[in-house]
Amino acid sequence: MSLPIPFLNTVEKLIPRERRYDDPLSTLAFGTDASFYRLIPKLVIRVESEAEVIALLQAAHTELVPVTFRAAGTSLSGQAITDSVLLLLGDNWNGREIRDGGAQIRLQPGVIGAQANAWLAPFGRKIGPDPASINACKIGGIVANNASGMCCGTAQNSYHTLAGLRLVLADGTLLDTEDASSVAAFRNSHATLLDQLAELGRQTRANADLAIKIRHKYRLKNTTGLSLNALVDYDEPLDILSHLLVGSEGTLGFISAVTYDTVPEHPHKASALLVFPDVESCCKAVTLLKSQPVSAVELLDRRSLRSVENKPGMPEWVKGLSASACALLIESRAASQSLLHEQLNQIMASIAVFPLEQKVDFSEDPTVYNQLWKIRKDTFPAVGAVRQTGTTVIIEDVTFPIEQLAEGVNRLIALFDKHHYAEAIIFGHALEGNLHFVFTQGFDSPEQVARYDAFMQDVTQLVAVEFGGSLKAEHGTGRNMAPFVELEWGSDAYQLMWRIKRLLDPRGILNPDVVLSEDPDIHLKNLKPLPAADEIVDKCIECGFCEPVCPSKGLTLSPRQRIVIWRDIQAKKRAGLDTTELEQAYQYQGIETCAATGLCAQRCPVGINTGDLVRKLRGGQAHHAGSAAWLAGHFATALKGARLTLRVANGARKVLGAPLLAKTSGALRQLSGNRLPQWTPAVPQAARPIQLTPATVDARPRVIYLTACVSRAMGPAASDREQVPLIDKTRMLLEKAGYQVVFPENLESLCCGQPFASKGYPQQADDKRRELIDALLKASRGGLDPIYCDTSPCTLRLVQDALDDRLKLFDPVRFIRSHLLDRLEFTPQDKPVAVHVTCSTQHLGEAQGLIDIVRRCTNEVVIPEGIHCCGFAGDKGFTTPELNAHSLRSLKEAVQYCEEGVSTSRTCEVGLTQHGGIDYHGLVYLVDRVTRPRPDA
Structure with missing residues (x-):
């Protein structure tokens, strides 16, 4: 069925066309969340204001149009998908207000959880919830799912740390529980609703058996069904209402702001890994640890340890553990080191009676405890990475009463064996009796679906009936457990949930079939296919962790969506369906607007670089291998051509003036069908050819200076206050x-190959890289001298695959950090400096190193929030300028108080200068300005 015309008319009047998506590519892309379900929305609307949400809900309420809200789409149980209307949070939901020295924080729903903690870090505070997806998930989802995590437990989840809520009900009514006038207006307009909520609370508290059951259920971690504890914990109807919204998964209203009471973030911590001989002794230790000063206790069964035992950094003894072994990863935190040491002694004394197979003692060394937590965090992706192509990886989370944890673990393992899930693993937040189990499942045949259903029927009977536990501890009910809510809660509680749903959403428009469903088979419908597409991306589990760092997300597609669409194209082709229209749309949305810088791989649990797929697809379209080969063989000539182009552009600027040239360039680009590049005042002038001086024999140490081809071609922009070229400035600093x-021979002909690789010509790219490495070996006397490369992307290109380990290659950050700090005396300036950490700097592991160097140079460092990749991507800033503009859309406001920015990529600096409104330079400019030679060096 199509959407009602009156509703569509309202949408068209309210929402600009560029924020409405109804084409096949976009609706498929947004029909995917992190769960194993898929529904294709009829319409996706990117909402940017509360007023828009109110108007849309009023229209949906009138026209009976189902609506689902979407934040980050990292939900695991099918909460963020719909076959009707999807309201997607846009950019303008990132507001925050820090109160009382960090004791409280008010957040809009589009804020990423980790960003909230970054804002609170200077105050020594954090929000209570700490889900594993905190670097990607958003506050709206955290609250709506009542997410918790490894250290959160039950005391620090959103429900228990809620201080205020701003919400919109299904009929479009707004309520802000912290605004007296809003509360008064709501009491006046919705007095009947509040009276009914109060009555439901009285009835529930008067039903002794039900009230006891509710309190018992929420003694455990529990997100199955609606938050009935609101009816027994509070008697004020506004408190009941706001706490019912927590964990409601978008089925009772829209959360437009939340105020948290924050919790301490203790600076001192230590972690240990203890391996017990069996599940029983491990779980008995957990019972004792419950009363100890521990912040987290994570259980890993033998299967989960086996899944990561071959990972780099794993202790060798893990492979030799017994088949029954079971481990605890324990963390303790404290306000002081002395208190921490007292706690560690107390913890170990409490479980000293238990024999251990192996252990890693408590360590405060970040290298050690980060490696231990990496073991825990790698277990889930380890299963996903080895699954058979075409299957999905499913992660369930249940809670057993802690006193029955050992039996629960063993019974779950028995169910894995019964239903032939040999790859399944168990890990979890042991202090709460909360276990995650991960298994792989195909849905390609009725037999596979039946096997999954039989397994889930057994699991739900075991957990909910036999043990009185929770079927969903922290991932939310979603569609996955909606048919089993009554099984867990019983008829009285289940009917109470339906009364709440019908009271707050009487027309049933908010996220139907999520949490509560009248369809007993909803968990077996709309199962998501994961067809083979390309071995580069076949292991993708569509979790969405990659999305926050992608520069094209919100402009076109995110990495997750690129994979989703490419999977669908390949599946349709195998089925003999016409994919012409989809592939035409994908050309721009998936291929042309991908920066291909690979930041997504850093966030991906299974290490997928979607840029590799895009480069491969570009290679399939690269039909000018002869031209590429000619350019590779005549690179010096090509470089002269680049300088000539820049000189012509600068001549036009002198004749026409910068404003007119920019306008003319834009018009010509539009007339050419976007084939001509865009000129802006940030475009560099042509660089002067390098004045080479032959090496001499003296007492000074030698450094081989590899100037990137962009440094050889591009000088400063005409508008830049700094007119010394990068090469001259770098040489001045090194000599200081x-x-x-010393420069390599035949420098003008040398290139790392990156321009060829990005255009889909891997052979020419590899040939140029090999040629350059040979030249560097000769210049460095077989690797004796260090090699300084002035652009981090070129450095990364050369160190990838380690073609010759004799070369000592350095990007600007690492060379300054390791070779210049003890030779130079720094006098920091007072002017603030903006820092852009390039993608390549992040890949090289030098992000913090760059920030630390800049902090030596200035008393105020500005790191713009939310900008991970500038989107210039070599030449994309010229050929696809909208990608660069979209990625840096928030830069100007973030750096408005700075006079200068620094980075380590000449091309990135062009885009940063244009969109930041300040001049961006290489790091060496700043370091040279604030340093002088150390007398004792």
Whole structure:
């Protein structure tokens, strides 16, 4: 059925066309969340204001149009998908207000959880919930799912740390529980609703058996069904209402702001890994640890340890553990080191009676405890990475009463064996009796679906009936457990949930079939296919962790969505369906607007670089191998051509003036069908050819200076206050530090190959890289001298795959950090400096190193929030300028108080200068300005 015309008319009047999506590619892309379900929405609307949400809900309420809200789409149980209307949070939901020295924080629903903690870090505070997806999930989802995590437990979840809520009901009514006038207006307009909520609370508290059951259920971690504890914990109807919204998964209203009471973030911590000989002794230890000063206790069964035993950094003894072994990863935190040491002694004394197979003692060393937590965090992706192509990885989370945890673990393992899930693993938040189990499942045949259903029927009977536990501890009910809510809660509680749903959403428009469903088979419908597409991306589990760092997300597609669409194209082709229209749309949305810088791989649990797929697809379209080969063989000539182009552009600027040239360039680009590049005042002038001086024999240490081709071609922009070229500035700094600067021979012909690789010509790219490495070996006397590369993307290109380990290659950050700090004396300036950490700097592991160097140079460092990749991507800033503009859309406001920015990529600096409104330079400019040679160096 199509959407009602009156509703569509309202949408068209309210929402600009560029924020409405109804084409096949977009609706498929947004029909995917992190769960194993898929529904294709009829319409996706990117909402940017509360007023829009109110108007849309009023229209939906009138026209009976089902609506689902979407934040980050990291939900695991099918909460963020719909076959009707999907309201997607846009950019403008990132507001925050820090109160009382960090004791409280008010957040809009689009704020990423980790960003909230970054804002609170200077105050020594954090929000209570700490889900594993905190680097990607957003506050709206955290509250709506009542997410918890490894350290959160039950005391610090959203329900228990809620201080205020701003919400919109299904009929479009707004309520802000912290605004007296809003509360008064709501009491006046919705007095009947509040009276009914109060009456439901009285009835529930008067029903002794039901009230006891509710309190018992929420003694455990529990997100199955609606938050009935609101009816026994509160008698004020506004408190009942706001706490019912927590964990409601978008079925009772829209959360437009939340105020948290924050919790301490203790600075001192230590972690240990203890391996017990069996599940029983491990779980008995957990019972004792419950009363100890521990912040987290994570259980890992033998299967989960086996899934990661071959990972780098794993202790060798893990492979030799017995088949029955079971481990605890324990963390303790404290306000002081002395208190921490007292706690560690107390913890170990409490479980000293238990024999251990192996252990890693408590360590405060970040390298050690980060590695231990990496073991825990790698278990889920380890299963996903080895699954058979076409299957999905499913993660369930249940809670057993802690006193029955050992039996629960063993009974779950028995169910894995019964239903032949040999790859299944168990890990979890042991202090709460909360276990995650991960298994792989195909849905390609009725037999596979029946096997899954039989398994889930057994699991739900075991957990909910036999043990009185929770079927969903922290991932939310979704569609996955909606048919089993009554099984867990019983008829009285289940009917009470339906009364609440019908009271707050009488027309049933909010996220139907989520949490509560009248369809007993809803968990077996709309199962998501994961067809083979390409071995580069076949292991993708569509979790969405990659999305926050992608520069094209919100402009076109995110990495997750690129994979979703490519999977669908390949599946349709195998089925003999016409994919012409989809592939035409994908050309721009999936291929042309991908920066292909690979930041997504850093966030991906299974290490997928979607840029690799895009480069491969570009290679399939690259039909000018002869031209590429000619350019590779005549690179010096090509470089001269680039300089000539820049000189012509600069001549046009002098004749026409910058404003007119920019306008003319834009018009010509539009007339050319976006084939001509865009000129802006940030475009560089042509660089002067390098004045080479032959190496001499003297006492100074030598450094081989590899100037990137962009540094050789591009000088400063005409508008830049700094007119010394990068090459000259770098040479000045190196010589100031006492180095003799030596250039490789035939420098004009050398290139790392990156321009060829990004265009889909891997052979020419590899040939140029090999040629350059040979030249560097010769210049460095077989690797004796260090090699300084002035652009981090080129450095990354050269160190990838380690073609020759004799070369000592350094990007600007690492060379300054390791070779210049003890040779230079720094006098920091007072002017604030903006820092852009390039993608390549992040891949090289030098992000913090760059920030630390800049902090030596200035007393105020500005790191713009939410900008991970600038989207310039070599030449995309010229050829696809909208990608660069979209990625840096918030930069100007973030750096408005700075006079200068620094980075380590000449091309990135062009885009940063244009969109930041300040001049961005290489790091060496700043370091040179604030340093002088150390007398003792």
